[in-house]
Amino acid sequence: MNGLEIAFVAVALGCDAFAVGLGVGTRFCAPRQVFRLSFHFGLFQFLMPLLGWALSRNLVSVVQQWGPWVAFGLLSFIGGKMTVDGLKKDDRPPEECIDPTRGLNLVLLSLATSMDALGVGLSLGIMDRDLLRDAVVIGVVAGAMTWCAMKVGNRLSSRWGEWMEVAGGIILIGIAFNLLLA
Numbered sequence: 001m002n003g004l005e006i007a008f009v010a011v012a013l014g015c016d017a018f019a020v021g022l023g024v025g026t027r028f029c030a031p032r033q034v035f036r037l038s039f040h041f042g043l044f045q046f047l048m049p050l051l052g053w054a055l056s057r058n059l060v061s062v063v064q065q066w067g068p069w070v071a072f073g074l075l076s077f078i079g080g081k082m083t084v085d086g087l088k089k090d091d092r093p094p095e096e097c098i099d100p101t102r103g104l105n106l107v108l109l110s111l112a113t114s115m116d117a118l119g120v121g122l123s124l125g126i127m128d129r130d131l132l133r134d135a136v137v138i139g140v141v142a143g144a145m146t147w148c149a150m151k152v153g154n155r156l157s158s159r160w161g162e163w164m165e166v167a168g169g170i171i172l173i174g175i176a177f178n179l180l181l182a
Helices: 003-025 031-055 060-087 103-126 132-160 162-181
Strands: none
Touching (some): 003 132, 003 162
16 A cells, blocks of 8 residues: 555544544543543554554454444443433533543543454555554544544534534444444
8 A cells, every 4th residue: 555545544544533532522622631532542543453463363253253343332332321411401510521531431432443443454464564654644643533523523512512412422323333334
């Protein structure tokens, strides 16, 4: 693959991160939260192709079989929770809500959005490519797309409030089902 092709792959892989960043940004958009989510999404998008490349030698069928189901479960759970929270008349201040840019939620979101990058790493490993440069491009693009999405989500949220959180949750659930159908 040449540089332009890997850039297209990176943007395609970053679309899940963009959609999740859009949903999360509707409610959580402090500078530290934007940094944490963008950094971790970029890091996981960087690491997963490398892991996929390493696994391509041994576990191709296992990862291909279970990867979409794991991502489906994680995204469905988090998207469902966001949708329910957005529909509730919640008078709690945002700092009392569970922050998806921290702790286990951050790790689970990072894993869920980078499962497709694992598949790309598997296929690139089968093609016997040097993957480090490609993985860096994929990670940087995913991080930048997440940052932009959180900023856009925050702007939309200030205009349409809790309905944007519901929309973000529905987007996550849609991505989850799309992973199973793909």
